[in-house]
Amino acid sequence: MVSQTEENYLKALFHLTNETIGKIDAGTNELAAFLSVKPATVNDMLKKLKEKELVSYEKYGKITLTQQGKAHAVEVIRKHRLWETFLYEKLAFSWDEVHEVAEQLEHIRSKKLVEQLDRFLNFPEVDPHGDPIPNAKGQLKFIQRSTLVQVEEGKTCQLVAIKDSSASFLQYAVQLGIGLSTQIKVLHRFDFDGSIEIEVNNKRSTVSQKFAENVYVK
Amino acid sequence: MVSQTEENYLKALFHLTNETIGKIDAGTNELAAFLSVKPATVNDMLKKLKEKELVSYEKYGKITLTQQGKAHAVEVIRKHRLWETFLYEKLAFSWDEVHEVAEQLEHIRSKKLVEQLDRFLNFPEVDPHGDPIPNAKGQLKFIQRSTLVQVEEGKTCQLVAIKDSSASFLQYAVQLGIGLSTQIKVLHRFDFDGSIEIEVNNKRSTVSQKFAENVYVK
DNA sequence: TAAAATAGTTAGGTTAGTCTAACAAATATT
DNA sequence: AATATTTGTTAGACTAACCTAACTATTTTA
Ligand SMILES: [Mn+2]
Ligand SMILES: [Mn+2]
Ligand SMILES: [Mn+2]
Ligand SMILES: [Mn+2]
Numbered sequence: 001m002v003s004q005t006e007e008n009y010l011k012a013l014f015h016l017t018n019e020t021i022g023k024i025d026a027g028t029n030e031l032a033a034f035l036s037v038k039p040a041t042v043n044d045m046l047k048k049l050k051e052k053e054l055v056s057y058e059k060y061g062k063i064t065l066t067q068q069g070k071a072h073a074v075e076v077i078r079k080h081r082l083w084e085t086f087l088y089e090k091l092a093f094s095w096d097e098v099h100e101v102a103e104q105l106e107h108i109r110s111k112k113l114v115e116q117l118d119r120f121l122n123f124p125e126v127d128p129h130g131d132p133i134p135n136a137k138g139q140l141k142f143i144q145r146s147t148l149v150q151v152e153e154g155k156t157c158q159l160v161a162i163k164d165s166s167a168s169f170l171q172y173a174v175q176l177g178i179g180l181s182t183q184i185k186v187l188h189r190f191d192f193d194g195s196i197e198i199e200v201n202n203k204r205s206t207v208s209q210k211f212a213e214n215v216y217v218k
Numbered sequence: 219m220v221s222q223t224e225e226n227y228l229k230a231l232f233h234l235t236n237e238t239i240g241k242i243d244a245g246t247n248e249l250a251a252f253l254s255v256k257p258a259t260v261n262d263m264l265k266k267l268k269e270k271e272l273v274s275y276e277k278y279g280k281i282t283l284t285q286q287g288k289a290h291a292v293e294v295i296r297k298h299r300l301w302e303t304f305l306y307e308k309l310a311f312s313w314d315e316v317h318e319v320a321e322q323l324e325h326i327r328s329k330k331l332v333e334q335l336d337r338f339l340n341f342p343e344v345d346p347h348g349d350p351i352p353n354a355k356g357q358l359k360f361i362q363r364s365t366l367v368q369v370e371e372g373k374t375c376q377l378v379a380i381k382d383s384s385a386s387f388l389q390y391a392v393q394l395g396i397g398l399s400t401q402i403k404v405l406h407r408f409d410f411d412g413s414i415e416i417e418v419n420n421k422r423s424t425v426s427q428k429f430a431e432n433v434y435v436k
Numbered sequence: 437t438a439a440a441a442t443a444g445t446t447a448g449g450t451t452a453g454t455c456t457a458a459c460a461a462a463t464a465t466t
Numbered sequence: 467a468a469t470a471t472t473t474g475t476t477a478g479a480c481t482a483a484c485c486t487a488a489c490t491a492t493t494t495t496a
Contacts, residue, residue, distance in 0.1 A: 005453065028474055041454055043475060060461060060474060091334035101328045108326075110319045116309035223483065246444055259484055261445060278444060278491060441494070450485075464471070
Protein backbone atom coordinates (compact mmCIF):
# COMPACT_ATOMS: atom_id res chain seq x y z
CA MET A 1 0.00 0.00 0.00
CA VAL A 2 1.46 3.28 -1.15
CA SER A 3 -0.35 6.23 0.42
CA GLN A 4 -1.34 9.40 -1.43
CA THR A 5 1.39 11.30 0.33
CA GLU A 6 3.98 8.71 -0.60
CA GLU A 7 2.80 8.85 -4.20
CA ASN A 8 3.35 12.59 -4.21
CA TYR A 9 6.93 12.08 -3.01
CA LEU A 10 7.59 9.51 -5.73
CA LYS A 11 6.17 11.77 -8.39
CA ALA A 12 8.25 14.70 -7.14
CA LEU A 13 11.39 12.58 -7.26
CA PHE A 14 10.57 11.47 -10.77
CA HIS A 15 10.24 15.06 -11.93
CA LEU A 16 13.40 16.20 -10.12
CA THR A 17 15.54 13.46 -11.61
CA ASN A 18 15.35 13.44 -15.33
CA GLU A 19 18.00 11.18 -16.85
CA THR A 20 17.64 12.76 -20.24
CA ILE A 21 18.81 16.03 -18.69
CA GLY A 22 21.61 14.23 -16.87
CA LYS A 23 20.18 14.74 -13.40
CA ILE A 24 20.19 11.34 -11.79
CA ASP A 25 19.51 12.12 -8.14
CA ALA A 26 18.01 14.66 -5.75
CA GLY A 27 18.71 16.11 -2.31
CA THR A 28 16.63 16.38 0.83
CA ASN A 29 16.28 20.18 0.77
CA GLU A 30 15.50 20.14 -2.92
CA LEU A 31 12.68 17.66 -2.43
CA ALA A 32 11.41 19.59 0.58
CA ALA A 33 11.27 22.84 -1.40
CA PHE A 34 9.51 21.12 -4.31
CA LEU A 35 6.84 19.63 -2.05
CA SER A 36 6.52 22.66 0.23
CA VAL A 37 7.39 20.72 3.38
CA LYS A 38 10.38 20.96 5.73
CA PRO A 39 13.59 18.97 5.23
CA ALA A 40 12.96 17.13 8.51
CA THR A 41 9.67 15.84 7.12
CA VAL A 42 11.35 14.60 3.97
CA ASN A 43 13.98 12.88 6.04
CA ASP A 44 11.35 10.91 7.94
CA MET A 45 9.56 9.99 4.76
CA LEU A 46 12.74 8.83 3.07
CA LYS A 47 13.20 6.22 5.78
CA LYS A 48 9.73 4.90 5.10
CA LEU A 49 10.19 4.88 1.33
CA LYS A 50 13.55 3.15 1.68
CA GLU A 51 11.97 0.50 3.91
CA LYS A 52 9.39 -0.10 1.18
CA GLU A 53 12.19 -0.28 -1.41
CA LEU A 54 10.76 2.60 -3.41
CA VAL A 55 13.84 4.82 -3.11
CA SER A 56 17.47 4.09 -2.62
CA TYR A 57 19.42 6.34 -0.28
CA GLU A 58 21.97 6.37 2.51
CA LYS A 59 22.39 8.89 5.30
CA TYR A 60 23.85 12.11 3.90
CA GLY A 61 23.70 10.56 0.44
CA LYS A 62 21.72 11.38 -2.67
CA ILE A 63 18.20 10.10 -3.36
CA THR A 64 17.16 8.03 -6.37
CA LEU A 65 14.04 6.05 -7.21
CA THR A 66 14.34 2.28 -7.39
CA GLN A 67 12.90 0.49 -10.41
CA GLN A 68 9.79 -0.18 -8.34
CA GLY A 69 9.55 3.44 -7.21
CA LYS A 70 9.97 4.69 -10.74
CA ALA A 71 7.27 2.36 -12.05
CA HIS A 72 4.87 3.58 -9.40
CA ALA A 73 5.65 7.23 -10.16
CA VAL A 74 5.02 6.66 -13.86
CA GLU A 75 1.68 5.03 -13.11
CA VAL A 76 0.62 8.07 -11.09
CA ILE A 77 1.79 10.39 -13.87
CA ARG A 78 -0.17 8.30 -16.37
CA LYS A 79 -3.32 8.75 -14.31
CA HIS A 80 -2.65 12.47 -13.83
CA ARG A 81 -2.32 13.09 -17.55
CA LEU A 82 -5.27 10.92 -18.52
CA TRP A 83 -7.48 12.81 -16.08
CA GLU A 84 -6.21 16.16 -17.37
CA THR A 85 -7.12 15.05 -20.87
CA PHE A 86 -10.55 13.95 -19.70
CA LEU A 87 -11.24 17.24 -17.94
CA TYR A 88 -10.06 19.27 -20.90
CA GLU A 89 -11.73 17.32 -23.66
CA LYS A 90 -14.92 16.07 -22.06
CA LEU A 91 -15.72 18.45 -19.24
CA ALA A 92 -14.78 21.78 -20.82
CA PHE A 93 -12.07 22.62 -18.32
CA SER A 94 -9.58 25.20 -19.48
CA TRP A 95 -5.86 24.76 -19.85
CA ASP A 96 -5.08 26.26 -16.49
CA GLU A 97 -7.81 24.50 -14.48
CA VAL A 98 -7.02 20.86 -15.14
CA HIS A 99 -3.85 20.42 -13.11
CA GLU A 100 -5.23 21.08 -9.64
CA VAL A 101 -8.09 18.62 -9.94
CA ALA A 102 -5.87 16.00 -11.61
CA GLU A 103 -3.60 16.31 -8.57
CA GLN A 104 -6.44 14.72 -6.59
CA LEU A 105 -7.78 12.31 -9.21
CA GLU A 106 -4.36 10.78 -9.86
CA HIS A 107 -4.60 8.93 -6.54
CA ILE A 108 -7.83 7.05 -7.20
CA ARG A 109 -7.11 3.32 -7.06
CA SER A 110 -8.82 1.22 -9.70
CA LYS A 111 -7.11 -0.66 -12.47
CA LYS A 112 -10.30 -0.87 -14.47
CA LEU A 113 -10.92 2.85 -14.14
CA VAL A 114 -7.57 3.76 -15.69
CA GLU A 115 -7.91 1.24 -18.49
CA GLN A 116 -11.42 2.32 -19.38
CA LEU A 117 -10.62 6.01 -19.12
CA ASP A 118 -7.73 5.50 -21.51
CA ARG A 119 -10.02 3.69 -23.97
CA PHE A 120 -12.78 6.31 -23.54
CA LEU A 121 -10.31 9.03 -24.50
CA ASN A 122 -9.11 6.94 -27.44
CA PHE A 123 -5.63 6.24 -26.05
CA PRO A 124 -4.32 9.80 -26.13
CA GLU A 125 -0.57 10.32 -26.48
CA VAL A 126 -0.25 13.76 -24.94
CA ASP A 127 -2.09 15.68 -22.23
CA PRO A 128 -3.48 19.22 -22.67
CA HIS A 129 -0.06 20.71 -21.86
CA GLY A 130 1.61 18.62 -24.54
CA ASP A 131 3.28 16.24 -22.08
CA PRO A 132 3.45 12.59 -23.16
CA ILE A 133 1.09 10.13 -21.45
CA PRO A 134 2.78 6.86 -20.42
CA ASN A 135 1.04 3.83 -21.93
CA ALA A 136 -0.47 0.91 -20.00
CA LYS A 137 2.94 -0.77 -19.81
CA GLY A 138 4.47 2.33 -18.26
CA GLN A 139 6.40 3.29 -21.36
CA LEU A 140 6.89 7.00 -21.68
CA LYS A 141 7.59 8.30 -25.13
CA PHE A 142 10.40 10.82 -25.09
CA ILE A 143 9.59 13.80 -27.22
CA GLN A 144 12.45 15.84 -28.65
CA ARG A 145 11.63 19.42 -27.82
CA SER A 146 13.30 22.77 -28.23
CA THR A 147 12.13 26.02 -26.66
CA LEU A 148 11.01 29.22 -28.28
CA VAL A 149 14.37 30.71 -27.29
CA GLN A 150 16.17 28.52 -29.84
CA VAL A 151 14.03 29.50 -32.81
CA GLU A 152 15.78 31.67 -35.42
CA GLU A 153 14.44 35.07 -36.40
CA GLY A 154 11.98 34.92 -39.25
CA LYS A 155 11.10 31.26 -38.70
CA THR A 156 7.68 29.96 -37.75
CA CYS A 157 7.18 27.16 -35.26
CA GLN A 158 4.35 25.33 -33.57
CA LEU A 159 3.80 25.06 -29.83
CA VAL A 160 3.93 21.41 -28.76
CA ALA A 161 4.15 21.69 -24.99
CA ILE A 162 4.82 23.97 -22.09
CA LYS A 163 7.26 23.56 -19.26
CA ASP A 164 5.58 25.52 -16.48
CA SER A 165 1.97 24.53 -15.99
CA SER A 166 1.12 27.00 -13.26
CA ALA A 167 -2.18 28.79 -13.64
CA SER A 168 -0.45 32.19 -13.87
CA PHE A 169 1.71 31.13 -16.81
CA LEU A 170 -1.17 29.43 -18.58
CA GLN A 171 -3.49 32.38 -18.18
CA TYR A 172 -0.85 34.67 -19.67
CA ALA A 173 -0.47 32.29 -22.61
CA VAL A 174 -4.22 32.27 -23.19
CA GLN A 175 -4.25 36.06 -23.21
CA LEU A 176 -1.60 36.10 -25.93
CA GLY A 177 -3.77 33.75 -27.97
CA ILE A 178 -1.29 30.92 -27.50
CA GLY A 179 -2.38 27.32 -26.94
CA LEU A 180 -1.37 23.80 -27.94
CA SER A 181 -0.55 23.65 -31.69
CA THR A 182 -0.53 27.43 -32.09
CA GLN A 183 1.71 28.73 -34.90
CA ILE A 184 4.23 31.25 -33.63
CA LYS A 185 6.44 33.37 -35.89
CA VAL A 186 9.59 34.80 -34.34
CA LEU A 187 10.08 38.30 -35.71
CA HIS A 188 12.93 39.70 -33.72
CA ARG A 189 15.11 38.95 -30.72
CA PHE A 190 16.31 41.82 -28.54
CA ASP A 191 19.82 40.99 -27.42
CA PHE A 192 19.59 43.40 -24.50
CA ASP A 193 17.34 41.21 -22.33
CA GLY A 194 16.56 38.27 -24.60
CA SER A 195 12.95 39.25 -25.12
CA ILE A 196 11.33 38.24 -28.38
CA GLU A 197 8.83 39.82 -30.70
CA ILE A 198 6.40 37.23 -32.00
CA GLU A 199 3.41 37.06 -34.28
CA VAL A 200 0.42 34.90 -33.42
CA ASN A 201 -2.70 34.94 -35.61
CA ASN A 202 -1.51 38.19 -37.22
CA LYS A 203 -1.15 39.79 -33.83
CA ARG A 204 2.26 40.99 -32.67
CA SER A 205 3.44 40.83 -29.09
CA THR A 206 6.72 40.92 -27.24
CA VAL A 207 7.43 38.26 -24.65
CA SER A 208 10.23 37.94 -22.11
CA GLN A 209 13.03 35.43 -22.33
CA LYS A 210 11.61 33.75 -19.22
CA PHE A 211 8.34 33.23 -21.03
CA ALA A 212 10.09 31.87 -24.13
CA GLU A 213 12.02 29.36 -22.04
CA ASN A 214 8.77 27.82 -20.92
CA VAL A 215 7.40 27.25 -24.38
CA TYR A 216 8.36 24.08 -26.25
CA VAL A 217 8.03 24.18 -30.00
CA LYS A 218 8.80 22.18 -33.11
CA MET B 219 -12.31 21.76 5.78
CA VAL B 220 -14.17 18.50 6.11
CA SER B 221 -11.81 15.53 5.74
CA GLN B 222 -12.58 12.38 3.77
CA THR B 223 -13.06 10.47 6.96
CA GLU B 224 -15.41 13.08 8.34
CA GLU B 225 -17.38 12.97 5.10
CA ASN B 226 -17.78 9.23 5.49
CA TYR B 227 -19.20 9.73 8.99
CA LEU B 228 -21.67 12.33 7.74
CA LYS B 229 -22.78 10.09 4.91
CA ALA B 230 -23.21 7.15 7.29
CA LEU B 231 -25.34 9.28 9.61
CA PHE B 232 -27.47 10.43 6.71
CA HIS B 233 -28.14 6.85 5.70
CA LEU B 234 -28.84 5.69 9.24
CA THR B 235 -31.36 8.44 9.93
CA ASN B 236 -34.08 8.51 7.34
CA GLU B 237 -36.92 10.78 8.41
CA THR B 238 -39.28 9.24 5.92
CA ILE B 239 -38.91 5.96 7.80
CA GLY B 240 -39.31 7.73 11.11
CA LYS B 241 -35.75 7.17 12.28
CA ILE B 242 -34.52 10.55 13.35
CA ASP B 243 -31.31 9.75 15.19
CA ALA B 244 -28.53 7.19 15.60
CA GLY B 245 -26.37 5.71 18.36
CA THR B 246 -22.63 5.41 18.82
CA ASN B 247 -22.49 1.62 18.49
CA GLU B 248 -24.77 1.69 15.49
CA LEU B 249 -22.55 4.17 13.69
CA ALA B 250 -19.46 2.21 14.68
CA ALA B 251 -20.89 -1.02 13.27
CA PHE B 252 -21.93 0.72 10.06
CA LEU B 253 -18.47 2.18 9.50
CA SER B 254 -16.55 -0.86 10.73
CA VAL B 255 -14.72 1.05 13.44
CA LYS B 256 -14.88 0.80 17.23
CA PRO B 257 -17.34 2.79 19.35
CA ALA B 258 -14.44 4.58 21.03
CA THR B 259 -13.34 5.89 17.65
CA VAL B 260 -16.81 7.16 16.86
CA ASN B 261 -16.93 8.87 20.21
CA ASP B 262 -13.74 10.79 19.45
CA MET B 263 -15.00 11.75 16.03
CA LEU B 264 -18.36 12.94 17.37
CA LYS B 265 -16.58 15.50 19.51
CA LYS B 266 -14.83 16.84 16.44
CA LEU B 267 -18.00 16.89 14.33
CA LYS B 268 -19.90 18.61 17.11
CA GLU B 269 -17.16 21.23 17.39
CA LYS B 270 -17.54 21.86 13.65
CA GLU B 271 -21.33 22.09 14.08
CA LEU B 272 -21.95 19.23 11.68
CA VAL B 273 -23.73 17.01 14.21
CA SER B 274 -25.73 17.72 17.29
CA TYR B 275 -25.24 15.44 20.28
CA GLU B 276 -24.76 15.40 24.04
CA LYS B 277 -22.94 12.86 26.16
CA TYR B 278 -25.01 9.65 26.35
CA GLY B 279 -27.51 11.22 23.96
CA LYS B 280 -28.57 10.43 20.43
CA ILE B 281 -26.80 11.72 17.32
CA THR B 282 -28.40 13.82 14.59
CA LEU B 283 -27.00 15.80 11.68
CA THR B 284 -27.30 19.57 11.81
CA GLN B 285 -28.62 21.39 8.75
CA GLN B 286 -25.03 22.03 7.77
CA GLY B 287 -24.05 18.40 8.28
CA LYS B 288 -27.00 17.18 6.27
CA ALA B 289 -26.22 19.54 3.41
CA HIS B 290 -22.66 18.29 3.31
CA ALA B 291 -23.76 14.65 3.39
CA VAL B 292 -26.15 15.25 0.49
CA GLU B 293 -23.39 16.87 -1.54
CA VAL B 294 -21.19 13.80 -1.04
CA ILE B 295 -24.07 11.51 -1.99
CA ARG B 296 -24.67 13.61 -5.08
CA LYS B 297 -21.06 13.16 -6.14
CA HIS B 298 -21.15 9.44 -5.34
CA ARG B 299 -24.19 8.84 -7.51
CA LEU B 300 -23.00 11.03 -10.37
CA TRP B 301 -19.72 9.12 -10.47
CA GLU B 302 -21.54 5.79 -10.37
CA THR B 303 -23.60 6.93 -13.33
CA PHE B 304 -20.47 8.02 -15.17
CA LEU B 305 -18.70 4.71 -14.56
CA TYR B 306 -21.72 2.73 -15.62
CA GLU B 307 -22.70 4.70 -18.66
CA LYS B 308 -19.42 5.94 -20.03
CA LEU B 309 -16.78 3.54 -18.81
CA ALA B 310 -18.59 0.21 -19.15
CA PHE B 311 -18.47 -0.65 -15.46
CA SER B 312 -20.99 -3.24 -14.35
CA TRP B 313 -23.73 -2.79 -11.78
CA ASP B 314 -21.68 -4.31 -9.01
CA GLU B 315 -18.35 -2.57 -9.77
CA VAL B 316 -19.35 1.07 -9.57
CA HIS B 317 -19.87 1.49 -5.84
CA GLU B 318 -16.35 0.80 -4.63
CA VAL B 319 -14.71 3.28 -6.97
CA ALA B 320 -17.40 5.89 -6.36
CA GLU B 321 -16.57 5.56 -2.67
CA GLN B 322 -13.21 7.12 -3.53
CA LEU B 323 -14.32 9.57 -6.23
CA GLU B 324 -17.03 11.11 -4.05
CA HIS B 325 -14.33 12.91 -2.04
CA ILE B 326 -12.73 14.82 -4.92
CA ARG B 327 -13.07 18.52 -4.26
CA SER B 328 -13.96 20.66 -7.25
CA LYS B 329 -17.16 22.56 -7.74
CA LYS B 330 -16.62 22.80 -11.46
CA LEU B 331 -15.97 19.08 -11.75
CA VAL B 332 -19.33 18.17 -10.23
CA GLU B 333 -21.22 20.71 -12.29
CA GLN B 334 -19.61 19.65 -15.53
CA LEU B 335 -19.94 15.95 -14.80
CA ASP B 336 -23.64 16.49 -14.16
CA ARG B 337 -24.00 18.30 -17.47
CA PHE B 338 -21.89 15.71 -19.31
CA LEU B 339 -24.25 12.98 -18.09
CA ASN B 340 -27.24 15.09 -19.06
CA PHE B 341 -28.46 15.77 -15.52
CA PRO B 342 -29.40 12.20 -14.60
CA GLU B 343 -32.11 11.70 -11.98
CA VAL B 344 -31.16 8.24 -10.75
CA ASP B 345 -27.93 6.29 -10.39
CA PRO B 346 -27.35 2.78 -11.77
CA HIS B 347 -28.97 1.27 -8.66
CA GLY B 348 -32.11 3.35 -9.12
CA ASP B 349 -31.31 5.72 -6.24
CA PRO B 350 -32.21 9.38 -6.80
CA ILE B 351 -29.38 11.84 -7.45
CA PRO B 352 -29.67 15.10 -5.48
CA ASN B 353 -29.65 18.14 -7.76
CA ALA B 354 -27.21 21.04 -7.64
CA LYS B 355 -29.27 22.71 -4.93
CA GLY B 356 -29.12 19.61 -2.76
CA GLN B 357 -32.72 18.68 -3.33
CA LEU B 358 -33.30 14.96 -3.20
CA LYS B 359 -36.39 13.70 -4.93
CA PHE B 360 -38.20 11.17 -2.78
CA ILE B 361 -39.29 8.21 -4.79
CA GLN B 362 -42.26 6.20 -3.54
CA ARG B 363 -41.12 2.61 -3.61
CA SER B 364 -42.53 -0.74 -2.57
CA THR B 365 -40.57 -3.97 -2.45
CA LEU B 366 -41.10 -7.17 -4.37
CA VAL B 367 -42.54 -8.66 -1.19
CA GLN B 368 -45.61 -6.43 -1.46
CA VAL B 369 -46.51 -7.40 -5.02
CA GLU B 370 -49.66 -9.53 -5.37
CA GLU B 371 -49.57 -12.94 -7.03
CA GLY B 372 -50.20 -12.78 -10.76
CA LYS B 373 -49.12 -9.12 -11.06
CA THR B 374 -46.18 -7.84 -13.06
CA CYS B 375 -43.92 -5.07 -11.82
CA GLN B 376 -40.80 -3.26 -12.87
CA LEU B 377 -37.59 -3.00 -10.87
CA VAL B 378 -36.84 0.63 -10.07
CA ALA B 379 -34.10 0.32 -7.46
CA ILE B 380 -32.35 -1.99 -5.09
CA LYS B 381 -31.76 -1.60 -1.40
CA ASP B 382 -28.57 -3.59 -0.88
CA SER B 383 -25.83 -2.61 -3.30
CA SER B 384 -23.23 -5.11 -2.18
CA ALA B 385 -21.41 -6.93 -4.95
CA SER B 386 -22.74 -10.31 -3.80
CA PHE B 387 -26.37 -9.22 -4.06
CA LEU B 388 -25.84 -7.50 -7.40
CA GLN B 389 -24.05 -10.45 -8.91
CA TYR B 390 -26.92 -12.72 -7.89
CA ALA B 391 -29.40 -10.34 -9.49
CA VAL B 392 -27.40 -10.31 -12.71
CA GLN B 393 -27.43 -14.09 -12.75
CA LEU B 394 -31.23 -14.10 -12.50
CA GLY B 395 -31.35 -11.74 -15.46
CA ILE B 396 -32.56 -8.91 -13.26
CA GLY B 397 -31.42 -5.31 -13.72
CA LEU B 398 -32.80 -1.79 -13.59
CA SER B 399 -36.19 -1.61 -15.39
CA THR B 400 -36.52 -5.40 -15.65
CA GLN B 401 -40.14 -6.64 -15.76
CA ILE B 402 -40.82 -9.17 -13.02
CA LYS B 403 -44.00 -11.25 -12.80
CA VAL B 404 -44.85 -12.69 -9.40
CA LEU B 405 -46.26 -16.18 -9.93
CA HIS B 406 -46.59 -17.58 -6.47
CA ARG B 407 -45.70 -16.83 -2.88
CA PHE B 408 -44.85 -19.72 -0.55
CA ASP B 409 -46.24 -18.89 2.85
CA PHE B 410 -43.90 -21.35 4.53
CA ASP B 411 -40.78 -19.16 4.24
CA GLY B 412 -41.97 -16.21 2.19
CA SER B 413 -40.04 -17.21 -0.89
CA ILE B 414 -41.48 -16.16 -4.23
CA GLU B 415 -41.65 -17.75 -7.64
CA ILE B 416 -41.04 -15.14 -10.33
CA GLU B 417 -40.84 -14.98 -14.08
CA VAL B 418 -38.23 -12.83 -15.79
CA ASN B 419 -37.87 -12.85 -19.58
CA ASN B 420 -39.90 -16.08 -19.75
CA LYS B 421 -37.57 -17.73 -17.27
CA ARG B 422 -38.90 -18.93 -13.92
CA SER B 423 -36.92 -18.80 -10.71
CA THR B 424 -37.65 -18.89 -7.01
CA VAL B 425 -36.11 -16.25 -4.79
CA SER B 426 -35.99 -15.94 -1.02
CA GLN B 427 -37.94 -13.40 0.99
CA LYS B 428 -34.65 -11.79 1.93
CA PHE B 429 -33.89 -11.25 -1.75
CA ALA B 430 -37.38 -9.86 -2.41
CA GLU B 431 -37.02 -7.36 0.41
CA ASN B 432 -34.02 -5.84 -1.34
CA VAL B 433 -35.78 -5.26 -4.61
CA TYR B 434 -37.80 -2.06 -5.08
CA VAL B 435 -40.45 -2.13 -7.75
CA LYS B 436 -43.30 -0.09 -9.14
C1' DT C 437 -36.80 -3.29 41.77
C1' DA C 438 -32.51 -5.60 41.61
C1' DA C 439 -29.60 -7.93 38.49
C1' DA C 440 -28.10 -8.51 33.86
C1' DA C 441 -27.32 -6.86 29.45
C1' DT C 442 -26.40 -3.26 26.34
C1' DA C 443 -24.72 1.21 25.09
C1' DG C 444 -21.55 4.81 25.63
C1' DT C 445 -17.27 7.08 27.63
C1' DT C 446 -12.51 7.64 29.16
C1' DA C 447 -7.65 6.85 29.55
C1' DG C 448 -3.79 5.65 27.44
C1' DG C 449 -1.45 3.85 23.10
C1' DT C 450 -0.19 3.60 17.98
C1' DT C 451 0.92 5.26 13.23
C1' DA C 452 1.21 8.69 9.48
C1' DG C 453 2.50 13.03 8.43
C1' DT C 454 3.75 17.25 9.77
C1' DC C 455 6.49 20.89 12.54
C1' DT C 456 10.60 23.57 15.28
C1' DA C 457 14.94 23.83 17.30
C1' DA C 458 19.32 22.10 17.93
C1' DC C 459 22.96 19.72 16.03
C1' DA C 460 26.27 17.35 12.66
C1' DA C 461 28.29 16.64 8.15
C1' DA C 462 29.74 18.19 3.74
C1' DT C 463 31.01 21.75 0.77
C1' DA C 464 32.57 26.32 -0.50
C1' DT C 465 35.24 30.45 0.49
C1' DT C 466 38.84 33.14 2.08
C1' DA D 467 43.81 25.04 6.46
C1' DA D 468 40.47 27.48 8.96
C1' DT D 469 36.13 29.32 8.73
C1' DA D 470 31.66 30.07 6.91
C1' DT D 471 27.80 28.40 4.48
C1' DT D 472 24.83 25.00 2.99
C1' DT D 473 22.83 20.61 3.52
C1' DG D 474 21.07 16.96 6.09
C1' DT D 475 19.81 14.60 10.64
C1' DT D 476 17.87 14.06 15.25
C1' DA D 477 14.95 14.81 19.19
C1' DG D 478 10.79 16.07 20.77
C1' DA D 479 5.93 17.73 19.82
C1' DC D 480 1.48 17.95 17.55
C1' DT D 481 -2.98 16.39 15.12
C1' DA D 482 -6.00 13.00 12.87
C1' DA D 483 -7.72 8.61 12.99
C1' DC D 484 -7.62 4.58 14.79
C1' DC D 485 -7.17 0.85 18.75
C1' DT D 486 -7.82 -1.90 23.65
C1' DA D 487 -9.13 -2.18 28.26
C1' DA D 488 -11.49 -0.47 31.96
C1' DC D 489 -15.15 2.02 33.42
C1' DT D 490 -20.01 4.24 33.76
C1' DA D 491 -24.73 5.03 32.38
C1' DT D 492 -28.94 3.44 30.59
C1' DT D 493 -32.18 0.04 29.42
C1' DT D 494 -34.13 -4.49 29.67
C1' DT D 495 -35.72 -8.46 31.99
C1' DA D 496 -36.63 -11.57 35.53
MN1 LIG E 1 -0.56 18.53 -14.54
MN1 LIG F 1 -1.35 14.50 -6.03
MN1 LIG G 1 -23.13 3.38 -4.23
MN1 LIG H 1 -16.13 7.32 0.72
